[in-house]
Each structure stands twice: as structure tokens, then as C-alpha cells.
Amino acid sequence: xxxxxxxxxxxxxxxxxxxxxxxxxxxxxxxxxxxxxxxxxxxxxxxxxxxxxxxxxxxxxxxxxxxxxxxxxxxxxxxxxxxxxxxxxxxxxxxxxxxxxxxxxxxxxxxxxxxxxxxxxxxxxxxxxxxxxxxxxxxxxxxxxxxxxxxxxxxxxxxxxxxxxxxxxxxxxxxxxxxxxxxxxxxxxxxxxxxxxxxxxxxxxxxxxxxxxxxxxxxxxxxxxxxxxxxxxxxxxxxxxxxxxxxxxxxxxxxxxxxxxxxxxxxxxxxxxxxxxxxxxxxxxxxxxxxxxxxxxxxxxxxxxxxxxxxxxxxxxxxxxxxxxxxxxxxxxxxxxxxxxxxxxxxxxxxxxxxxxxxxxxxxxxxxxxxxxxxxxxxxxxxxxxxxxxxxxxxxxxxxxxxxxxxxxxxxxxxxxxxxxxxxxxxxxxxxxxxxxxxxxxxxxxxxxxxxxxxxxxxxxxxxxxxxxxxxxxxxxxxxxxxxxxxxxxxxxxxxxxxxxxxxxxxxxxxxxxxxxxxxxxxxxxxxxxxxxxxxxxxxxxxxxxxxxxxxxxxxxxxxxxxxxxxxxxxxxxxxxxxxxxxxxxxxxxxxxxxxxxxxxxxxxxxxxxxxxxxx
RNA sequence: GCGCCCGUAGCUCAGUUGGAUAGAGCACCUGCCUUCUAAGCAGGUGGUCGCGCGUUCGAAUCGCGCCGGGCGCGCCA
Numbered sequence: 001x002x003x004x005x006x007x008x009x010x011x012x013x014x015x016x017x018x019x020x021x022x023x024x025x026x027x028x029x030x031x032x033x034x035x036x037x038x039x040x041x042x043x044x045x046x047x048x049x050x051x052x053x054x055x056x057x058x059x060x061x062x063x064x065x066x067x068x069x070x071x072x073x074x075x076x077x078x079x080x081x082x083x084x085x086x087x088x089x090x091x092x093x094x095x096x097x098x099x100x101x102x103x104x105x106x107x108x109x110x111x112x113x114x115x116x117x118x119x120x121x122x123x124x125x126x127x128x129x130x131x132x133x134x135x136x137x138x139x140x141x142x143x144x145x146x147x148x149x150x151x152x153x154x155x156x157x158x159x160x161x162x163x164x165x166x167x168x169x170x171x172x173x174x175x176x177x178x179x180x181x182x183x184x185x186x187x188x189x190x191x192x193x194x195x196x197x198x199x200x201x202x203x204x205x206x207x208x209x210x211x212x213x214x215x216x217x218x219x220x221x222x223x224x225x226x227x228x229x230x231x232x233x234x235x236x237x238x239x240x241x242x243x244x245x246x247x248x249x250x251x252x253x254x255x256x257x258x259x260x261x262x263x264x265x266x267x268x269x270x271x272x273x274x275x276x277x278x279x280x281x282x283x284x285x286x287x288x289x290x291x292x293x294x295x296x297x298x299x300x301x302x303x304x305x306x307x308x309x310x311x312x313x314x315x316x317x318x319x320x321x322x323x324x325x326x327x328x329x330x331x332x333x334x335x336x337x338x339x340x341x342x343x344x345x346x347x348x349x350x351x352x353x354x355x356x357x358x359x360x361x362x363x364x365x366x367x368x369x370x371x372x373x374x375x376x377x378x379x380x381x382x383x384x385x386x387x388x389x390x391x392x393x394x395x396x397x398x399x400x401x402x403x404x405x406x407x408x409x410x411x412x413x414x415x416x417x418x419x420x421x422x423x424x425x426x427x428x429x430x431x432x433x434x435x436x437x438x439x440x441x442x443x444x445x446x447x448x449x450x451x452x453x454x455x456x457x458x459x460x461x462x463x464x465x466x467x468x469x470x471x472x473x474x475x476x477x478x479x480x481x482x483x484x485x486x487x488x489x490x491x492x493x494x495x496x497x498x499x500x501x502x503x504x505x506x507x508x509x510x511x512x513x514x515x516x517x518x519x520x521x522x523x524x525x526x527x528x529x530x531x532x533x534x535x536x537x538x539x540x541x542x543x544x545x546x547x548x549x550x551x552x553x554x555x556x557x558x559x560x561x562x563x564x565x566x567x568x569x570x571x572x573x574x575x576x577x578x579x580x581x582x583x584x585x586x587x588x589x590x591x592x593x594x595x596x597x598x599x600x601x602x603x604x605x606x607x608x609x610x611x612x613x614x615x616x
Numbered sequence: 617g618c619g620c621c622c623g624u625a626g627c628u629c630a631g632u633u634g635g636a637u638a639g640a641g642c643a644c645c646u647g648c649c650u651u652c653u654a655a656g657c658a659g660g661u662g663g664u665c666g667c668g669c670g671u672u673c674g675a676a677u678c679g680c681g682c683c684g685g686g687c688g689c690g691c692c693a
Binding site for chain 1: 620628632634635637641651656686688690
């Protein structure tokens, strides 16, 4: 057991012995904000004293009298208004590092209560290019899944792609206009661009653009029920609607076009996910739930949860919540008015709310998760509140935590939503290309001695890592400003700096000429002397706190900060404590410290989905 | 109008159940490479935590009211 866990357990026991009825779940230790206070502190006794109107320092003294942590810590101190400060004996630090060096742990503990957690993230749309709007969800979701898995939870990742909906009417229409059966766009180098081009064309024709309409007329020669010269905006729109209806009613040709659209898109998704190193256990898109929707609408009607309204079907407030917390009410002109959630449109089609309800039910029934996290844009907060509330009414027996893990927008340097210079949305593929290209310039500048293929590989890892890190570093709920210069900077809190820290440690081991036997046969012995060694060791021991917090609040940015601090501690150690030139005993100890730091850096970056390099 | 989120150093942002003297990077200034990768380190300048009132041993954090900004609010997802 790690020292802080052991201290915490004994502290809780001591509190129970003083206050038998106290709930000790919140009696926790955590790292001290300032090393002068010690290694760990608890402030929980002040809270306990407050709710019981006890003197906090007296309570601290009473608890301390029942607390025995003597073999782990120096004398425990009562400080301030009633803190308990713990300072680890240096032998405790040293033994913990040694057990890590033996591979018994890496400064964190796997959970004793594994949960099954579904993470819903990325969710791009079929037949459209993946763009910057998908990057935060993809990177955040992947990182959270990695963190949960590392801590021993059962994680199911599910990519809920947008493979059904009204846009397919226009897509199929466009497909037929361009006679793609004869000119398979899947064979083009960039089929998605081609699909996007014709989609825009049809869309513009529907809006009445003269050039687009003229183009349609010139191309139109198939299966003509409408006369060519009657293709006007209304005509084009009607035609697209007709194709949609045919698709929905199972028309063979349209289904085949739809399937080919999905196949082309999935290929694009795979290319991007491969570059990002992101994988999914399932890709169950919206279409998968299609067959279930009618029955769900009917069931919600039967149960009185939903009702007809203006031709549509909607869920209204049932009055079970205070109005302020009720997602189905809103205040207008001082009155509470209905704010319903539509589950069926007046044309009889279901919408995304229905699909999300079906998805939720399916996941629960199939995987029995204790938790489902939806990693989406913050603008969907109301939607998810309504979905969750509807689901609770529909399945009151369900025992599952539903979390909307929302995030803010990516902004350009001008503070407005991130776009290209010409005002287009930025494609993910282009973004990754540019990251690698810019990283290549930097690598070439710094290391002209390396052969080009190696520089390319470094640029790939650094470029992708920089984008991911820039995305994970800010608190997920804040908007952040996208800046190439900042994310690729070689100093400061950036991916390249962390990767460099790792590479620099690796370099020590490459130059370590001690023979292999001395590395393996002698029991590893750590002895800490220099202040830089001690603060580095202390920081390594805090890895567990950070991982717990990341998973608890769905916040990888805490890990970013931790890793940056770790790299800073190591840099100070590196400046002040020679490793290879030290005396044998000290050298062995410092090699262990270095190798454990490297391992935590590597593991931490891996949770962020960022690769490390031995050389850069 | 109502709801959600935000307002912290010149700029970009952290700030862990309320906790000890509010932190970092960039920028600016000063040092440090014959010594394990200087893609580095050390030091300095810089704050009425939007404003006010309140809650308490203690508030950037919680409550109320203002000011300023972003987003959302019935058939798109």
C-alpha cells in the first residue's frame, strides 16, 4: 500500500475511534500546497469540528492521540486552525521508490471497486469531412477512457456516428446527379472532398443559386419523372426529400448508395483515428437504433411521459422537480412556461432525442454500465438534461450515473470560432498535416544532424502530441485559443517540452556504460540526499492523487499540470545532481530516480494519448 | 427576457471536499554551455482574483445584487 493510502486509512480509523458516528468518507489526506508544511495534510477535521461545534484544534489533538503513523512519518503536527501535517520519513520515500523500481507499482493503485463505464465520444457525421469541431471530443474521450482503464475500470468506448438523417436526401440526390455509380468517388484520392463539393452544390440549388441550378439541369438525365426545365429550387428540394423518403422506406438503390457513403466515410474516419492513435470498441451509429424508435415513442406515450403537441410528440414537465431545476420548464415574462423535448416531429420522423434515448436504453441493457459519459460540446447541455430526465422517468429503476462531459469551443487568435483564413471550417486532416509540417521545420532547425526519415518520425510524434496536449491542457469547460506557436513551443507547458524531458532522460541511459549485471543482479537501493532528489521523489508519489482526480471529474488537464511539474522537478535535479559521474552508490540511486521519472512521464503522456521518443 | 458558462499579472491560462503567503507559460530584464541533449536552469519585474454586500476560524472558490462577454432557448444534431 502506498504511504498516503496507509496514512489515510489510519487517520480514518483514529477519527472513528474519537467520533464513532462520523462519516469518514471525506476524511482524506492530500499533498501539502507548500513543502514547508510537510508531505500530506488533512483539513477534514476542521470541517468535522465545525458541524459538531467542537474546537477544531482540540479535535485534532484527540485524533492525533489515537493515531499511530510512527513508522511512516516524522512527528505529526497540528497547525493553523486545525490541520494535521504529515511528513514522510526519508526511509519511507526511499522504500517506496525501491518498490516501484522492483516493478511493484508506479505510484498509483488500481481501484478495488471496478466500474463499468461507457464513454461516448467523437461522433462525426457521415459524408462530411471531420473538422476541428470533432477534435476535443475525440481527444478528451480517448484520454478519459485510457485513464479509467489504467485504474482498472471496465471501459466501453462507443463512437455514435451520424449516419442517418435528413442530409442523406441531398446526398443521394447529389450522388445520382453525378452518376457516381459509373464514377465511383471512393476511387478518388480525396472522396470526401468530392462528396462535400456535390453536397454543397445541391444545397445551393435548393436555396435557389442560379449557377447550381444550371449545373443540375446540365447533368440531369436519369430516371426523369420531372421535366428537366422544371428543376427549380422547390423542385430540387422536393427531389431531395423524395430520395430521403425512398431511403427510409427501404428503397434498394438508395440503401446501396447510403451504404457506400458510409463505407467511404468510415475509411476517412479510420485514417484520422489511426493518425491520432484513437480506437473504439464499438461504432454504433444513429442508424443502428432506427428500428427501435417507433416502439420507444409509443411506450413513452403509453406511459404518459410524452404527449401529442402541435402535431409533434413531446415530453413535458411532470412537476416532480422544483421549477428552477426542471429542464422542461423555462421562465418567460415572470411565468414558468413549458420547454418540451421533442421526440417525434410533426412529419412522423423521430429526431436525435429519440435516438439518444434508444441509445441509452440499449447501452444499459447490453453492457450494464454503472456510468455513461457523453463527451460533447457545452451547447448541448439542455438537450442532455432533458434526455437524462426523460430517461429517469422512463426507467426509474435504472441505477446508472449519467454524465454530460461537456467542453468549450476552440477559438482563433481573433477570439472568434476557429476558421481558415477564407472562413471555412478547418479540416482535421489538414490540421494534422500542418502540425506535422511545422514540427518538421522545428526538428530540422534543431537537429540537422539526424537523417530525414527520423526527423519525419519525430515531427509526427511531436506534431500530433502538440495538438493533443494543447487541447487537454486547458480546463475542458473553458474556450481556448488555438495557437501553433504556443503548442509547438519548446519551452513552457507544452508537449514538446515534456517529450524532450523524456528524451533527455533516455539519453542518460544510452550513455550509461555500467555492465548489464550490475543493473539487474544487485537489489536496487535508493538514498535521497540533495533537496532536488527529495522534491522529485515526493512529486512522484503524488501521481496517485492526480489520476484519481482525472477520473473523478473527467479532467485530464490536472494530469497535464502534474506532468509539467514533474518535468520541472526533474530539470532541477538534472542541473544539480550529476547521474553518471556520481559515486557508484549515488549513481545507482539516481539512475533509479531517473528511470522512474521517465516511466511516470511515459505513462502519463500515454494516458493523454501522446507518444514519447528516445531521441529528439 | 430566461437559462448555462465565463471574468484571476500586459497576453494565454491553472488554481484539487472553502484552507495556510493566489501560481505557471509567453513577453520584458539579469546571469549560467571545455561537464549526462541549453528543446535547459537560476533570479527579477508584474495582482483592489470584474464591482458591492453577505455567510465563517478562513472566500478566487459558497449565497444575493449589479457590470461586462460567450453560448443556448419547439420540429437541425
